[in-house]
Amino acid sequence: MWGLTPRDARYAARALMVMALIAGVAALKLAATLAAPVLLGLVVGVVLAPVVNRLRRIGVPRALSASLALILAIVVLILLVSALGPVLSGLMEEIPKIQREIRSWLDDIVSLVRGAESLGREIEESIAQGSDEAVKAAVPTLMDALWMAPNFMAQSMIFLGTLFFFVLTGEEIYAHLPARETALKAADRAVSHYFITVTSINAGLGLAVFGVMTLLDLPNAMLWGGAAFILNFVLYLGPVVMMASLLVAGFVNFHGGMVLVPMAVYLGLNMIEAQFVTPSLVGQRLHLNPLLVFLSILFGLWLWGPVGGVVSLPAMVWLLVFSGHRTEADIGMEPSAQAEPFAESA
Structure with a gap:
């Protein structure tokens, strides 16, 4: 760098690297809806690469192998989404049980502390109210579901597209990086x-x-x-x-x-x-x-x-x-x- 000693130039280069790293992390954070499914698609593509390679060695075209990988990923996504419904329903059913158990604990504690009846009732009422609000907040509204569905579908399409094209063209990508x-x-x-x-x-x-x-x-x-x-x-x-x-x-x-x-x-x-x-x-x-x-x-x-x-x-x-x-x-x-x-x- 002009006008700088070699030592100052090294310090300036390191400072620029730190700023570039911070800027890169901030960009990845802001681009989470795009970068996260892309990286997930690349990771899954790398995981499936040996299987695709073996299929290609026995004569299966690479386009067909990539299509099979894409179908497998779609099936896994469907199974995951299908499993989320019962899981969330089960979690919602557990919340009232936990609420009742907390009330029971409070009753036991209050019975051991004389003169704390009014305080215990206030605590119970506040926790009950808070639990009800937590249940309402945990269950998404119709508008929330409508908003989340396109976002999930868009990220799923990004993930599937990245996976398909990486498996399909990975060999050509690596061939352009011989070093x-x-x-x-x-x-x-x-x-x-x-x-x-x-x-x-x-x-x-x-x-x-x-x-x-x-x-x-x-x-x-x-x-x-x-x-x-x-x-x-x-x-x-x-x-x-x-x-x-x-x-x-x-x-x-x-x-x-x-x-x-x-x-x-x-x-x-x-x-x-x-x-x-x-x-x-x-x-x-x-x-x-x-x-x-x-x-x-x-x-x-x-x-x-x-x-x-x-x-x-x-x-x-x-x-x-x-x-x-x-x-x-x-x-x-x-x-x-x-x-x-x-x-x-x-």
């Missing part, structure tokens, strides 16, 4: 291996939670199994939310020491998954700083909500492998044992 092609393919293989393995582990955890909650006769056992499957994608925060929810469910549906059993059982299953199953299947040498993982998930949730929380860790794995800070062997896979997602068929 980075090897690193891009290695990063794609790492994310695909990671995401498929973690999805299988989370599905097993969800089935285990469903089975145990059924044995404990906890209402909505399927809801708890599905919640365990989804929330386990968000490391640290997801299990904490699950434990808190099961604690409330235990207080609502059981008495005595049984109120802690659902939470304790889930904690045991989660510890088995986190300490034994995931390290053995994903790889014990993926040394990611827990603080870095925690902050990246928080950043993803703040940036793009639930979608950001899900894609933040796969995106981190992709960046680490692409930049050379981690290798494919670091996540428990051998490079030679995996087919390159966009490699030329023999």
